[in-house]
Amino acid sequence: MSETAMISDQQSSPFPNAPSSNGRGEPTLEIRNLHRFFGKLKAVNNVSFRAYAGQVMGFIGPNGAGKTTTMRILATLDTPTAGDAFICGHSVIDDPDKVRRVLGFMPDSFGRYPNMDVVEYLDFFARAYGFRGAARRDAVERVMVFTELRKLAEKPITSLSKGMSQRLCLGRTLIHDPEVLVLDEPAAGLDPRARVELRELIALLASEMKKTVLISSHILTELGEICDSAAIIEAGEILAHGTIQEIQAQRKRRKALSTIAGATDTGTGEAESLDDEAHTTILAARVMSGVERLERWLLEQPYISEVNTGPQQVSFTFAGDAAAQCDLLRRIVEQKFELLEFTGKTQSLEDAFMAITEGITQ
Amino acid sequence: MSTIEQSIDMLERVGDHANPILVKETRQSLKSRQFVVTFMLLLAASWFIFTLGVMLGGDAIEFGAIGNQFFWFFYVILAFAVLVLVPFGAYRSLLAERDQTTYDLLSITTLSPRQIVWGKLLSAIVQVLIFYSAIAPFIAFTSLLQGFDFVMVGFMLVITLLLAMLSSMIAIASSAMTKHRQFQAFTSLVMLGMLIIQTMFLLSLVGSFVTNFSLVDRDGWWALAFGLAIAASYFLLFQKVATAHLTFESDDRTSGIRMVFSGQFLLLWGGILALTWLAPTTFRLDEDVIIPATILSFIHWGAVGLFAVTEDPYLSRRVRRNLPESSLRRLLMAPFLHGGNRGYAYVLVHLAILTAINVATVPFLVSSSDWSLDVPLAMTCYLVIDLGIACALARWCLGLSSDIRAGHIRVLTLILLVIGCMLPYAPMLWQPFYGQSYNITMLLNPFATFFHLSNNGSSATIILIVLGIGTVFALLVNLRAMKQGIAEVVFADVKPRTPDEADAGVPLENSAGMEDGG
Structure with a gap:
């Protein structure tokens, strides 16, 4: 039996590792026992976690761990084999239309339309989210100011640098002012300055605008600086979830539980060490x-x-x-x-x- | 506010309510090199024809009735642009969204799949109108020549616009169905080839119709109306297909398509009855009408049925949640909802209607032919049996492994049908083929049976009894599953799913995603 499975067996709550809400109210992002199988491949296997308003959660895992699949399900681009996910209380399976109104998704690869400039691109997505007249112009202006793209408004999007493209993509993600942001590798391929600028924007979104941000990245040092919590996924399973300190505690607890299991098998009575290990x-x-x-x-x-x-x-x-x-x-x-x-x-x-x-x- | 400012303001307000994709694609098109090149080529070709025509025309320009001939040259150029280039552009447009990974961004907006499809279509129509405007000066020139028929030219331009819309919708639906990137180059070539062939066919059809059509011919107008109604039904069908392929998995992607298929069937028979009454000089309820319509209907339900009965049986929570309150309405809706078992019920209902139409019309046919009720009855039995086998196969096989898909069941059913057709002839491999009389083993071959029955062959009663037994058996095999499929709709009690209500530990057994699940 795997370590994770063993832990699941011994704990009754579906969210053993979830951080307490700490007065943060209802979770704005909640994943419950999510499964996504492609034939025999278990891309996502019983994943559960939740995040709250104003929280930046890192979604970490090696390549092929199931991060993008999970994020695509959250973005209503894919359907789970089992389980469900809720954005602001709306099920991604039952209410994808409502989810799309409150969720902004930034995929890892940024699709660019040819023959289109920055302002036209943002204007199109504002229209696509149902903004009309002055509201649409305001939405476009707000996003261009926030992402500092005003001076590039008339520039063709195919000629933008990688950093500016990512800003534009973030702008598109924010055009309908979503409550939850799902960002898949937003800093990939950016130079150090662009990374720092993007990091600052994301931090601002969470702290000032109280957005919930789920962000995946391979650059863990960078995630560590902006995330107040993380979910670590490997081979489709969540290995740990919570604040960095809670993840540490979970690791120790897991180690202790392994020891208990070993002790139970061998009868050496080492179970008493559980509390010590946890502290x-x-x-x-x-x-x-x-x-x-x-x-x-x-x-x-x-x-x-x-x-x-x-x-x-x-x-x-x-x-x-x-x-x-x-x-x-x-x-x-x-x-x-x-x-x-x-x-x-x-x-x-x-x-x-x-x-x-x-x-x-x- | 000045008039110009007022006009701009009004245009802005109109643009606000325009389809976002139409606005985007129009902006992109006007900036794209491809559009500019095509537009210039169209102008250049038209100018070349105009110059050549004037040079070669000589005195005929002034004295001859060559207006229509001139128009035809321009028309061919226009037809190539609007019936080949524009639909192909629409096809590539949706593919490019997938290639450039912009489709994901589009699909997570609040735009509905229907809006996306209509946006693509409207963009194509705008291009068609721009091409029309390019060719307009040349048509205006031909109108100055003798022999130019304004009414006919107007008629042809309108018909061509409608055909361009239909072609573009077919192209968009094909594009929505092409999801595998590795096939895109191949399918693009096939699409281009098909559009060229279709354009040549349509040109000859329009030419033939225009030549034979008279404005005072009442029956011709009825025939035109019937043809347009059929074309409109296919337009609607392809629109539903395209929308279904762009719709989220848990949503209802089936009932719209099934309703259009039913509508086409009713349109065919309703149209025949209406024409028999309204255009008695052209249409009579004789074998020349009933036999092709009956055969066409069986082909229609055979093809539709093969797709309908092999669908996976799962009905998503979302669909069940949105069912009407009334049990009667649910019962009426059930055959139109997703699922192979419900699909079988859906086909059976329509086959029953078709049989009833045949029972009602065949005895009163104004003909002296040998066409009797035996053939349509046999056709119905064969369809019930074959589709029943397909439905049962789908039910059993789709549950075995997630690697087995509906497409596999369809291919398997067709293979079984082909084997059934060939098997009776296996013993004849060592005997002369010709001269073999029909025997009971040939029941496996529906085509041989139809041929035999339509020639008033012997043992018709025995054949129908055996087929009837097979039909009852096919119905019995699928009866329980059909009942369950209908009951699932009629007695569904699904409330909105909230985090607290979500049954976290139990897989969503009815979610659309299960079809990919292990």
């Missing part, structure tokens, strides 16, 4: 000298394991709570180690992704 933190101490002495001392202390040393630095896994951590720091100082810095090491989205995924491709 572990990685700490690091930087000292002026005496790295080896600090390493030896740490190994004698409670709650500490996996001590690693580097030049002027010792990092270790600490299984105690905040009070125990405070006590440890006090004792390090009492032992007169020449301490320069004592810090909790934060793991990046990239660390979490590498730790959770196994590089499985379908």
